[in-house]
Structure formats: structure tokens, C-alpha cells
Amino acid sequence: MVNGQFGSPLSLSLWLFLFGSRGNVVEKKILYVYSLFLKLIQPTHVSFNLRTLHPGNEIILFYHAYENYMKHAFPHDELKPLTKSFTDSLSELGNLKLQHLPRNYNGSALTLIESLSSLVIMGNNTEFERAVTWLSENLTFNIDARINLFECNIRVLGGLISAHILATDSTNRLVQGCYKNQLLNLAEDLGRRFLPAFDTPTGLPYAWVNLKYGVMEDETPETSTSGCGSLILEMGALSRLTGDPRYESAALRALRKLWSMRSSLNLLGTTLDVTTGEWIEYSSGIGAGVDSFYEYLCKAYILFGKEDYWRMFHSAYLAVQKYFRHGPWYHEADMRTGKATYWQLTSLQAFWPGLQVLVGDIGAANSSHREFFYVWKKFGVIPERYLLDHQMLHPTEKYYPLRPELAESTFYLYQATKDPWYIQVGESIVNSLNLYTKVKGGFASVRDVTTMQLEDHQHSFFLAETCKYLYLLFDDSFLVDRNYIFTTEGHPLPILSSWHERLPAAYIPTNWTYAKSEQQTRRASAMSLQVCPAIALRSGYGVQQVESACHIPDSRADHRCFGDEECGIDSSTCRRRSCSMAGYCGLWIQ
Numbered sequence: 151m152v153n154g155q156f157g158s159p160l161s162l163s164l165w166l167f168l169f170g171s172r173g174n175v176v177e178k179k180i181l182y183v184y185s186l187f188l189k190l191i192q193p194t195h196v197s198f199n200l201r202t203l204h205p206g207n208e209i210i211l212f213y214h215a216y217e218n219y220m221k222h223a224f225p226h227d228e229l230k231p232l233t234k235s236f237t238d239s240l241s242e243l244g245n246l247k248l249q250h251l252p253r254n255y256n257g258s259a260l261t262l263i264e265s266l267s268s269l270v271i272m273g274n275n276t277e278f279e280r281a282v283t284w285l286s287e288n289l290t291f292n293i294d295a296r297i298n299l300f301e302c303n304i305r306v307l308g309g310l311i312s313a314h315i316l317a318t319d320s321t322n323r324l325v326q327g328c329y330k331n332q333l334l335n336l337a338e339d340l341g342r343r344f345l346p347a348f349d350t351p352t353g354l355p356y357a358w359v360n361l362k363y364g365v366m367e368d369e370t371p372e373t374s375t376s377g378c379g380s381l382i383l384e385m386g387a388l389s390r391l392t393g394d395p396r397y398e399s400a401a402l403r404a405l406r407k408l409w410s411m412r413s414s415l416n417l418l419g420t421t422l423d424v425t426t427g428e429w430i431e432y433s434s435g436i437g438a439g440v441d442s443f444y445e446y447l448c449k450a451y452i453l454f455g456k457e458d459y460w461r462m463f464h465s466a467y468l469a470v471q472k473y474f475r476h477g478p479w480y481h482e483a484d485m486r487t488g489k490a491t492y493w494q495l496t497s498l499q500a501f502w503p504g505l506q507v508l509v510g511d512i513g514a515a516n517s518s519h520r521e522f523f524y525v526w527k528k529f530g531v532i533p534e535r536y537l538l539d540h541q542m543l544h545p546t547e548k549y550y551p552l553r554p555e556l557a558e559s560t561f562y563l564y565q566a567t568k569d570p571w572y573i574q575v576g577e578s579i580v581n582s583l584n585l586y587t588k589v590k591g592g593f594a595s596v597r598d599v600t601t602m603q604l605e606d607h608q609h610s611f612f613l614a615e616t617c618k619y620l621y622l623l624f625d626d627s628f629l630v631d632r633n634y635i636f637t638t639e640g641h642p643l644p645i646l647s648s649w650h651e652r653l654p655a656a657y658i659p660t661n662w663t664y665a666k667s668e669q670q671t672r673r674a675s676a677m678s679l680q681v682c683p684a685i686a687l688r689s690g691y692g693v694q695q696v697e698s699a700c701h702i703p704d705s706r707a708d709h710r711c712f713g714d715e716e717c718g719i720d721s722s723t724c725r726r727r728s729c730s731m732a733g734y735c736g737l738w739i740q
Contacts, residue, residue: 207580208624211593212268212617215608218592219261225288226257231592232606243301252295259289263306264614266313267641271628272621275323282317282324286332291340294362299347299355300377302340304442304639305610308384310337311391312641319644334391341388341397353403354378354424371425375418375434379408380442382450382459383637390649408443409462416469417485418443435474435482437496442638444470445505449635452508453643455650467509472702472719478517479538493539495525497532500555501638504562512566519559523575529599530582532556549605550596552587554615554640561619565626576623583616615640704735711735 215229223229223236230237238257262281269278314333317324346364347355356365357373381401389398411427412418419429420439434440447463450456473488474480480499482492500522506515526532532553535544557579564572586602587593593612594604618640622628634642702718704711710733711717717727717735727735 207584208576208617208620209272211580211583211620212272212613214588215593215613215617216261216265219265219608219613222591224262225259225284227260228610229261229592229608230606231589231594231608232604234591237607240297240302240306241295243298243305252293255293255295258291258293258306259285260305261608261610261613263289263309263313264610264639266309267316268613268618268621270313270316270323271618271642273628278313278316279324279328282313282329282333285336286329289336291336291343291361294360296358296360296366298377299344299357299359300374300380303344303381303384304637304641305614307337307340307344307388308637308639308641309614310334310340311384311387312637312643314391315644316642337388338392338394341385344385345396345400348400348404350424352424352427353400353407354422354427355381355400355404356424371423372421372430373424374421374439375408376438376440376442378404378422378424380446380638381405382446383453383635383643386450386454387643387649405462406458412466413485415473415485415488416465417473417483417488418466419485429485432485433482433491434485435492435496435499436470436480436502437482437499441498441501445501445638448505448508449637453635453645453649468702475719478521480518481538493537494544495522495536495538497534497550497553498555500532500553500559502559504555504559507559507562507566512563515559515563516567519556519563522556522559523578526556526582527578530586530602531596531599533599543600548598548600550587550599551605551607552583552593552595552609552612552616554611554619557616557619557623558636558640561623564623573623576620580620611639709735 218231218234219229222234226236227239228237236257238255240258240260241251241255263285266278266281269275269281310333314331314337317329317333318331340361343361344355344359347359349365350356350371354373355378356369356371357377358369359365382398382405385397385401389395407427408418408422411422411429418434418440420431420434422429422431431439436444444463444466447459447466451459451463470480473483476490476493479493479495480502481490481494483490500519503515503519503522506512506518522532525536529543531550533543533547534549534551535547536542537544557576560572560575560579563569564576583593587596587604589604592608595607595609597603597605633645635645636642704718704727705716711729712733714726714728717729719726720737725737727737729735
């Protein structure tokens with residue numbers, strides 16, 4: 151933010167000026183990543199006409215879901231569209247065994263909170279103001295309810311913080327004088343109620359906390375990697391907005407402790423004990439239980455500019471590419487050995503191409519995205535779990551709960567490439583949602599993708615994410631002259647210079663990952679921190695050697711080897727290199 155206003159996309163040289171001292175421009179890797187991010191998400195000023203390209207179905211999706219929620223479920227948490235009733239599900243999120251459910255809990259308008267940023271993005275400031283007014287006057291967190299820290303953080307805290315920022319930005323969306331930081335006050339109250347969860351010997355938070363009484367005496371110490379490693383965006387933003395460092399400090403301490411538990415391969419497991427700091431489940435991948443951990447390392451670096459986030463993400467991303475990737479797919483592996491454990495696709499993995507867009511690995515993102523869309527087309531929607539080694543559905547996890555991840559990655563890839571094929575993908579997703587999940591009372595989850603039997607549940611993330619990303623795919627006007635990072639729940643947070651740290655001048659020009667040509671500046675992947683001999687870009691200035699995001703160098707500089715484990719991953723094809731009988735690493739197996 152410059153002079154209290156949201157900054158429009160700026161040139162790299164100007165950002166160098168803003169971040170560096172006058173007369174002494176400080177070259178930082180963060181500025182390259184930031185400029186790459188802006189280039190990828192900056193909307194086209196000559197965009198498709200929404201009504202010509204698409205008959206507004208993505209808007210109808212949202213309002214059919216929203217209006218039925220408001221009519222049949224509000225102020226309870228979520229809509230049951232088949233019976234046109236409601237569920238107070240905040241305490242049920244992540245609670246598969248439905249343990250310790252509150253007796254007198256009557257909802258916290260969860261879906262309304264999740265819809266706030268979507269209302270703004272779709273230009274409905276009138277309904278946004280009405281929702282803000284109601285929440286300001288009625289919402290309270292002084293309730294005897296045991297909630298999942300991760301879910302409540304991304305859905306409620308993130309929704310309130312994002313809406314507060316949107317309510318106070320320079321566009322004056324609300325009637326002047328009617329908003330006095332009520333949403334921020336609610337967010338701060340909620341953040342304070344989170345803090346007891348972090349009171350552990352390790353600093354890793356409990357997965358569950360009672361909003362009124364804190365952590366229960368017999369609370370389980372088991373949590374997931376994403377559960378304690380995906381809090382930094384919302385809690386960091388809360389600290390920046392309130393000036394209270396406790397929220398960001400607690401989340402950062404947990405993140406650093408989690409990173410210290412990685413294996414020698416830079417891999418992490420899926421579940422752990424917050425009191426002992428020991429792993430419970432050593433197998434992990436990029437799906438459930440781990441997914442947003444990777445996402446938040448990258449996005450925290452973009453949002454806050456802290457070098458630690460980039461170091462962690464860089465190492466983690468390379469480890470994922472080396473040990474999890476198999477062609478366009480990603481299997482799971484043991485964090486200790488790197489050996490494959492489960493060959494399966496999960497619907498949550500579909501976020502990964504969108505994350506790869508943010509780091510500039512467009513080719514790999516496109517490759518994986520097409521495989522996910524193939525599965526979508528095969529079943530009509532994307533099943534929760536698909537067994538890659540058997541090319542069959544998981545026998546019990548055959549459901550589709552209106553998840554947004556494929557739509558999210560489609561949005562990012564279209565922003566990066568402007569390839570109209572992604573518009574066709576978006577149309578296919580919209581058509582499938584209308585065909586298989588739309589009912590008179592809203593949108594219902596799919597219980598079984600083989601029969602399209604429906605389940606009586608419309609998740610709040612359908613309005614926060616699925617509808618939002620589909621809308622932005624066809625109409626990105628909200629993003630014009632604005633720069634945002636979207637949280638894992640789809641809530642936008644602005645990228646502000648005042649939130650970035652001023653880093654020391656620790657990088658020299660040779661660390662920068664771009665090659666100049668006479669026609670244009672060609673930037674390689676943001677992961678490029680080393681020179682790789684496998685790719686050479688010829689230009690009027692000679693040959694610039696760069697490295698792709700999937701590159702893993704061979705163990706030895708002369709490429710000699712005694713076994714496959716000493717060979718890396720090729721930068722030009724993203725294929726695993728192997729050791730030949732003559733003792734050299736290369737692409738010997740076709």
C-alpha cells in the first residue's frame with residue numbers, strides 16, 4: 151500500500167525503489183518473485199465480455215446457493231439443500247467422529263461470513279453492507295463450542311479479515327461512517343480465543359480449542375501438518391492490522407518448529423503429536439493433511455516478504471518434485487526414505503497447478519491440470535480419491551463435496567497463459583455443477599460419482615471458493631489495478647508494501663533469474679537459484695543459462711554416479727534421471 155491506497159501493478163524498477171533506499175537500489179530476490187506474481191495474475195484490460203462469452207451461469211451458481219442459504223438456513227452455519235433446512239456445522243468441521251459436539255450452539259452464520267468477499271468481487275456492495283451490519287450487531291464468539299483451529303482460521307478468521315480490508319479500502323463500498331472496524335474487532339476477539347491452543351511444549355497448536363473455555367483437559371494431541379502449518383496468512387494479517395504481534399508470532403513459531411521436524415530429504419509427514427513433537431504418520435504427499443502447508447509457505451513469502459518463507463518453500467518444493475512426482479501425477483511417499491507409499495489422486499491435490507503458476511512453473515502446472523480435468527470429464531465431477539495404480543475409484547471415497555481446487559487452478563492458468571482452452575474447462579465445470587448438483591434448494595454434494603446420488607449438504611466453501619474462482623475466470627475486472635493473494639479458502643488479502651520486510655542487500659545480479667533478449671525480457675521459473683547446464687536461452691547478449699522449477703541437480707558436478715539415487719531430475723523434461731551401466735546420470739530410460 152502506498153500512501154494508504156492499494157497499489158496498482160508497478161514496474162520492477164519502481165518496486166526496487168520503494169523497497170530500497172534512495173540512491174542505493176537494493177536488489178532482492180523477493181522483488182523478482184513479486185514481479186513475476188504480478189505478471190501472472192494481472193488481469194487483461196481487454197477482457198472477454200462476460201455476457202457474450204458466457205451467459206452468466208457462474209453468477210447464477212453463486213446466487214442460487216446464497217439466496218437459498220439466506221432463505222432456509224441463515225443465521226445457522228450451512229444449508230441442507232435437499233430438505234431446505236440447516237446444519238450448525240462449525241463444530242463438525244474436521245470432526246469425522248462427531249465428538250464433543252456443543253449442546254446449545256445455534257450457528258455463527260458461517261456461510262454468510264464465507265460469502266462476504268464473493269459479494270464484493272461480484273459487485274454487490276448493497277448485500278455486502280447488509281451482511282456486515284448484521285454480523286456487527288449479532289455475531290459473538292463467546293460460545294461453548296469446540297472448534298477445529300485450522301478450519302475456523304481459514305473460514306471465519308480469514309473471512310472476517312478479508313471483509314474488513316474490503317470494507318475499508320479506497321473504493322468506499324460502505325455508506326460513509328457506518329463501518330467502524332466491527333469485523334476487525336470480531337476477528338481480534340476470535341484470534342485471542344485461538345491463542346490457548348498454542349500453549350504446548352513444542353509451540354505446535356492443538357487441533358481443537360473451545361472458544362469459551364480454551365483447550366479441554368483430555369484433548370487429543372494429534373494434528374496434521376496443514377493444521378499447524380497453515381495459519382500464518384490469517385494470523386499474520388491480524389497482527390499487521392491490529393499491531394498485536396502475538397498472533398503472527400504464535401503461527402510463525404509453530405511453522406518453524408514444524409519445519410525443523412522435516413527429514414533429511416526435506417519431506418514432512420501427515421500427522422504429528424503437538425506435545426512430543428513426534429511424527430505419527432510418516433507418509434505424505436501434496437493432498438489432504440499437507441496441501442496448504444506448501445501453499446502458505448509460498449504465499450506468506452509474497453504477502454510478507456520474509457526470507458525464511460522462501461527458503462522453506464524452495465527446499466520443500468524441490469523435495470516434492472523429486473520424491474512425489476511421477477510424470478504429471480503426484481503419489482505419496484515415506485518422508486524418511488522417499489519411497490512411494492500410495493499411488494492415488496485426491497481431489498485436494500488439484501490446487502497444486504495453481505500454486506505452480508505462482509512460482510512460474512507453467513509447463514508442469516498445465517501438465518497436471520490436464521490430468522485432473524481428464525478425471526473430471528471421465529466421471530462428470532472429480533472424485534475424492536482415485537487409485538492411480540489400479541485406474542479405479544477408491545471403494546469408499548467416491549464423493550464430490552463441491553470442492554473448488556480444479557476451478558482455482560483453471561483460473562490461475564488462464565490468468566498466466568490467456569489460453570481460451572481454460573475458458574472451455576470453466577464452462578465444463580459450470581455445466582457439470584448445474585447438471586449434477588443443482589437442486590431447487592441450492593447445490594448438493596455428490597455422495598457417489600458413479601450414480602450421482604446426492605448428499606444433503608452445501609458446504610460454505612462452495613460460495614467462498616468454487617463460485618468465486620469460476621466467476622473470476624470469466625470476469626476478472628475486480629483484479630484490475632489491484633494485487634491480491636487468495637488464502638486457501640479463497641479470501642483475498644492485498645499485497646501491501648507496508649507489510650513487507652526490508653531485507654538486507656544479500657543478493658547480487660547473478661542471482662536474478664531472467665534472461666534479456668532484444669524482443670522482450672524472458673523470465674525463467676522463480677525457483678531458479680542455480681545455473682543448470684540443461685537449458686540455454688540464446689539472445690542478443692549471448693547465452694543465458696537458466697533452470698526450471700523441476701530441476702534437481704545430480705549429486706556430483708561431473709554427473710558420475712554409482713546408483714540412481716545420486717541422479718536428479720532433468721530440467722527440460724522434468725523426467726527422473728538414472729545411472730547408466732557406464733556410471734553416468736542421464737535420461738537413459740525412455
